[in-house]
Amino acid sequence: MANIDLNSMDLSELKSLRKDVDAAIKTFEDRKKKAALAELEAKAAEMGFSLNDLTGSGGGRGRKVNPPKYRHPENDALTWSGRGRQPDWYKEQVSKGTAPEDLLIVKPR
Structure with a gap:
């Protein structure tokens, strides 16, 4: 990790750094989920399946398809x-x- 000398930074640099850190914290879990999903999709594809094939989820917004009448x-x-x-x-x-x-x-x- 980079050694940052906070005492040598002026107020605008500190606020900018805080803004960047807050954004990184906020998106950390999303980035981890996306990485895990990509890894799982790659493993499923390697075995000849899609992730939806294995989980039974059709994606989309949970919309129910009505059977033909x-x-x-x-x-x-x-x-x-x-x-x-x-x-x-x-x-x-x-x-x-x-x-x-x-x-x-x-x-x-």
Whole structure:
């Protein structure tokens, strides 16, 4: 560690030093966390995984993905959760006379 002669510094230099030290203290834990995260990500990548694969966390803000509720009758890749804007395929099927209940993935008993 550098030997700093505080007695030889003027007031503005001391305040600047204090400001730098306060900033270093404030960000110390964040820097340590980032270094640990980088090390863990590198180790996971070395083993052929992402950190999200291993922890099961999807990142993001904890947003829940709603499972599909409706499926296109001819193309299983086209699904809709029943929330938000209706997809074009859904509107097209309903306009052709298909009942929305017929497009449900899990039919009520």
